[in-house]
Amino acid sequence: MSAKETTNVVFVGVGGQGILLASAIVATAALESGYDVKTNEIHGMAQRGGSVLAQVRYGKKVYSPLVPKGTATAIASLERTEAIRYVDYLAPDGLAVISDQVIVPVTVSSGAAKYPELDESGLREIFPKLVYVPAVERATELGNVRAANVILLGALSTKLDLTDEAWQDAIKKRVKPAFVDLNLKAFYLGRDLAQNA
Amino acid sequence: MAKKLLSGNEAIALGAYESDCSVATGYPGTPSTEILENISKRYGDKIYCEWSPNEKVAFEAAVGASTTGARALTTMKLVGLNVAADPLMTLSYTGVAGGFIAVVADDPGMNSSQDEQDTRLFAHFAKVPVLEPADSQEAKEFVKVGFEISEQFGTPVILRTTTTVSHSRGVVEEGTALELNRPHSFKKDPQRFVPIPAFARGMRVRLEDRVERLSKAASVSSLNRVEWNENGDRKVGIVTSSATYQYVKEVFPEANVLKLGWCYPFPDDLLLEFAKTVRTVVVIEELEDFVEQHMKALGIATIGKRLGNENLVPKYGPLDVDVLLEVRKKLSANPATSKAFSAPVAETKRELPALPTLPNRPPVLCPGCPHRGLFYALGKFDVVVAGDIGCYSLGVAPPLNCMDTILCMGGGITVAHGIDVAKNDRPVVGVMGDSTFFHSGMTGLMDIVYNKGKATIVVLDNRITAMTGHQDNPGTGKTIMGEETFAASISDIAKAMGMKNVVTVNPRKLDETSAALKTAIESDEAWLIVAKEPCPLAYRKKADHEVFVDQEKCKKCGACLKLGCPAIERDENKVVTINESLCASCDLCKQVCKFGALSSRDANSSQGGLV
Ligand SMILES: Cc1ncc(C[n+]2csc(CCOP(=O)(O)OP(=O)(O)O)c2C)c(N)n1
Ligand code: SF4
Ligand code: SF4
Ligand code: SF4
Numbered sequence: 001m002s003a004k005e006t007t008n009v010v011f012v013g014v015g016g017q018g019i020l021l022a023s024a025i026v027a028t029a030a031l032e033s034g035y036d037v038k039t040n041e042i043h044g045m046a047q048r049g050g051s052v053l054a055q056v057r058y059g060k061k062v063y064s065p066l067v068p069k070g071t072a073t074a075i076a077s078l079e080r081t082e083a084i085r086y087v088d089y090l091a092p093d094g095l096a097v098i099s100d101q102v103i104v105p106v107t108v109s110s111g112a113a114k115y116p117e118l119d120e121s122g123l124r125e126i127f128p129k130l131v132y133v134p135a136v137e138r139a140t141e142l143g144n145v146r147a148a149n150v151i152l153l154g155a156l157s158t159k160l161d162l163t164d165e166a167w168q169d170a171i172k173k174r175v176k177p178a179f180v181d182l183n184l185k186a187f188y189l190g191r192d193l194a195q196n197a
Numbered sequence: 198m199a200k201k202l203l204s205g206n207e208a209i210a211l212g213a214y215e216s217d218c219s220v221a222t223g224y225p226g227t228p229s230t231e232i233l234e235n236i237s238k239r240y241g242d243k244i245y246c247e248w249s250p251n252e253k254v255a256f257e258a259a260v261g262a263s264t265t266g267a268r269a270l271t272t273m274k275l276v277g278l279n280v281a282a283d284p285l286m287t288l289s290y291t292g293v294a295g296g297f298i299a300v301v302a303d304d305p306g307m308n309s310s311q312d313e314q315d316t317r318l319f320a321h322f323a324k325v326p327v328l329e330p331a332d333s334q335e336a337k338e339f340v341k342v343g344f345e346i347s348e349q350f351g352t353p354v355i356l357r358t359t360t361t362v363s364h365s366r367g368v369v370e371e372g373t374a375l376e377l378n379r380p381h382s383f384k385k386d387p388q389r390f391v392p393i394p395a396f397a398r399g400m401r402v403r404l405e406d407r408v409e410r411l412s413k414a415a416s417v418s419s420l421n422r423v424e425w426n427e428n429g430d431r432k433v434g435i436v437t438s439s440a441t442y443q444y445v446k447e448v449f450p451e452a453n454v455l456k457l458g459w460c461y462p463f464p465d466d467l468l469l470e471f472a473k474t475v476r477t478v479v480v481i482e483e484l485e486d487f488v489e490q491h492m493k494a495l496g497i498a499t500i501g502k503r504l505g506n507e508n509l510v511p512k513y514g515p516l517d518v519d520v521l522l523e524v525r526k527k528l529s530a531n532p533a534t535s536k537a538f539s540a541p542v543a544e545t546k547r548e549l550p551a552l553p554t555l556p557n558r559p560p561v562l563c564p565g566c567p568h569r570g571l572f573y574a575l576g577k578f579d580v581v582v583a584g585d586i587g588c589y590s591l592g593v594a595p596p597l598n599c600m601d602t603i604l605c606m607g608g609g610i611t612v613a614h615g616i617d618v619a620k621n622d623r624p625v626v627g628v629m630g631d632s633t634f635f636h637s638g639m640t641g642l643m644d645i646v647y648n649k650g651k652a653t654i655v656v657l658d659n660r661i662t663a664m665t666g667h668q669d670n671p672g673t674g675k676t677i678m679g680e681e682t683f684a685a686s687i688s689d690i691a692k693a694m695g696m697k698n699v700v701t702v703n704p705r706k707l708d709e710t711s712a713a714l715k716t717a718i719e720s721d722e723a724w725l726i727v728a729k730e731p732c733p734l735a736y737r738k739k740a741d742h743e744v745f746v747d748q749e750k751c752k753k754c755g756a757c758l759k760l761g762c763p764a765i766e767r768d769e770n771k772v773v774t775i776n777e778s779l780c781a782s783c784d785l786c787k788q789v790c791k792f793g794a795l796s797s798r799d800a801n802s803s804q805g806g807l808v
Contacts, residue, residue, distance in 0.1 A: 014558065027366065031202055038332070039202070039366040042308070049763055050560040063443040065332075065365035068518040070546060085555055092547040104776075105558040109766040110596055110758050113556035125550050 006059035008067040010089050013078030014103045015052050018149035023054035029162045029170035030058035038065035074159045076152045079103050096127035097155040099135035131155045131194045147186035154190020203369045205362040208333040210235035212340025217375040218270050220245045220262035222255035225665035226274030227309040228363040229302035233272050237677045248677045251636040252277035256284050263297040265381040268344055272300045275314050289323045290392050290400040292351035296344030300356045302363050305483050306515035315484040316357045320461050324408050327355045327461045329439040333367035361440040408462045416466035420458035432537045434475030441483050441516050448521040463491050472497040477537050483516045562591050564764040565781025567659050567730035570704035572599040574711045585609030585629035588663045596761045607637030610654050614645050617652040624718050627654045632662035632670040645723050646695040653717040653724045656687050659732040667735040691725045704728035707788045733781050740782035742797040746773050750794035757786045
């Protein structure tokens with residue numbers, strides 16, 4: 001099956017967290033590297049605070065834009081427990097990069113449901129290959145909370161066979177000029193975090 | 198030529214540009230909306246673009262453009278074609294002059310739709326060709342070929358996408374833009390454009406002939422292709438279309454594949470030829486068994502939705518690689534087909550520990566949404582609420598629980614009227630949004646006035662078409678091109694229709710809103726309440742104050758949680774706080790708290806004085 005020759009990446013989070021930028025950077029970097037690329041993103045209803053999913057696949061020839069279950073090379077979650085909702089996408093040796101940020105859904109604040117109590121070690125049981133990132137805190141240190149998505153992307157990039165040059169080009173192409181430096185810093189910060197994890 | 202990563206919808210916009218399309222119209226609807234948004238944003242200097250009040254209007258305007266010889270395209274979501282069905286059915290008779298394409302985006306899985314209808318059946322019903330691209334590159338190409346088919350045969354063409362095709366990105370090669378340099382000049386020809394019965398009967402005969410010619414053309418069209426496998430094994434042939442083709446290529450890499458990009462008028466010659474060459478024919482199509490039923494009618498034995506006594510390819514919901522792996526598993530296990538299909542290579546699955554239960558994350562009304570105030574106020578009355586489709590549909594969910602019916606756009610007013618004239622034992626309130634009012638609410642309101650109905654109608658005028666991503670509409674004073682235009686007033690329209698009782702309230706002011714509702718519901722006349730307040734997402738304003746919980750005054754009564762505002766949070770100890778990063782400072786919660794625990798302070802100092 002050609003999925004074997006395809007690299008699959010999944011980004012999850014909550015509407016409005018910026019997963020589309022992260023997935024667009026991966027797609028651009030892969031395209032620049034000469035791969036066939038397909039992506040899929042959820043629009044519409046899901047944006048109103050709902051759970052969101054963006055998928056990127058690249059390889060010599062990619063057919064389906066949707067990542068088959070059990071094949072994702074890496075999953076990045078901008079919310080602490082959202083990755084669990086999509087755990088079956090991950091390949092057995094897949095990497096999970098998870099932000100510690102909690103976004104409480106209304107079902108929890110209204111008392112109808114409970115937010116699972118899970119810390120890093122709890123997550124590690126579910127995701128043996130885990131990079132757990134205080135992404136919001138680090139992004140704030142860098143000067144902009146909104147860079148959390150690119151910090152996660154940097155961590156995730158350690159699992160992908162794309163060159164430094166491709167990543168840098170893609171960030172420059174996808175980010176407004178005024179934010180390129182910030183996002184490059186965020187990207188390498190994420191990379192370091194994953195390499196030292 | 199440059200290669201770009203485009204969504205199916207962006208690629209269709211590019212296709213319209215490269216085909217020298219002159220007029221593009223539409224009404225928003227997921228997953229079709231970005232087509233027209235992209236045409237207006239990127240090619241608006243060359244292609245006339247408009248958001249029309251509804252799909253029927255959009256469709257007909259595009260038909261008019263086509264009668265002049267111009268190429269025209271109109272876009273809508275699946276259910277939009279129901280609204281535009283009337284012109285479609287007859288356009289098929291009259292035919293077109295300039296190329297005409299209706300892009301209709303289906304939504305298998307109902308990600309953001311109220312039904313899952315398969316537009317291919319509509320194409321069949323109307324006897325017009327339907328093209329189904331399988332990815333972004335095809336989406337662009339099929340627009341070009343669609344215009345050619347349309348002009349060659351004088352027929353409208355439906356380009357059918359699905360959510361996956363519209364919203365997935367793929368590599369697209371840009372082409373050169375055609376320049377037709379055609380005069381746009383309407384040529385009088387009543388036999389052709391005027392279907393009075395005497396002329397229509399002739400059109401009816403010519404239509405059958407056209408369908409036959411289209412079927413022959415489809416059989417040899419490059420949009421339909423056979424991919425023979427390389428080893429010459431002709432055991433299995435799979436017939437497929439749209440994004441499903443992509444999944445077939447991954448799950449059945451060894452199969453011979455007939456990929457249909459133009460499935461109706463059915464390419465009979467091609468279907469028969471393919472079936473003759475392969476031993477077992479499997480039809481794998483998303484949603485209806487459209488091609489499968491026809492192949493059976495042609496006398497071809499096929500496997501598809503059923504395999505013997507068991508279900509095989511699902512009849513509803515989206516397909517994907519995982520679903521097709523299940524299909525393959527069944528084919529390999531069934532004695533009738535096990536010789537032809539080996540079992541799929543199983544993915545090595547990882548043993549997962551017990552997973553915690555995750556709270557649902559349903560879409561919700563945003564913090565500061567003006568709809569929330571109306572629903573909260575309405576929730577205090579013992580009434581039936583006939584609702585409609587828009588962000589306010591989310592009012593059906595707890596804790597607001599404030600919508601009893603939804604039928605279709607426009608139904609908010611008309612269903613309410615029906616409940617009223619049936620003399621239901623409780624009063625009825627119909628609710629709809631501004632865009633929906635202009636779409637199909639006005640005729641319903643006319644009905645109430647004309648027939649002396651007594652229902653209370655609320656139009657939630659948030660000054661935008663929000664649900665589909667904030668498009669302008671006849672009430673916003675802006676066109677799709679961002680030009681200033683007349684801003685239609687809902688209350689003026691209602692008054693002009695003869696509606697006597699019209700009142701405008703701010704739904705963020707609960708007292709005012711409740712008072713208006715009370716008067717209207719208790720009255721024995723019809724009322725229109727315009728709940729007017731802009732959507733804060735479309736019209737961002739910097740808040741001048743912050744709302745916070747004064748913990749000393751808070752009695753933890755939970756009343757504020759009944760608003761369902763995502764910015765109001767409560768922890769395990771029932772301590773209620775406001776998430777500053779989410780709060781839109783709409784002050785609704787302040788009006789709900791009986792203990793004065795919710796107060797405001799200056800926006801710039803989190804400790805600042807009360808305002
Ligand atoms: C016939 C039809 N066309 C389009 C849609 C897609 N659609 C759903 S809600 C909506 C517009 C809602 O706008 P409005 O009534 O102003 O309410 P808002 O979302 O702004 O609250 C549209 C276009 C649909 N469901 N049915
Ligand atoms: S987008 Fe606007 S109208 Fe829709 S839920 Fe959010 S605030 Fe309300
Ligand atoms: S309504 Fe007022 S008193 Fe009750 S929980 Fe909310 S803030 Fe506290
Ligand atoms: S003021 Fe109250 S109701 Fe309004 S957004 Fe803030 S928390 Fe929600």
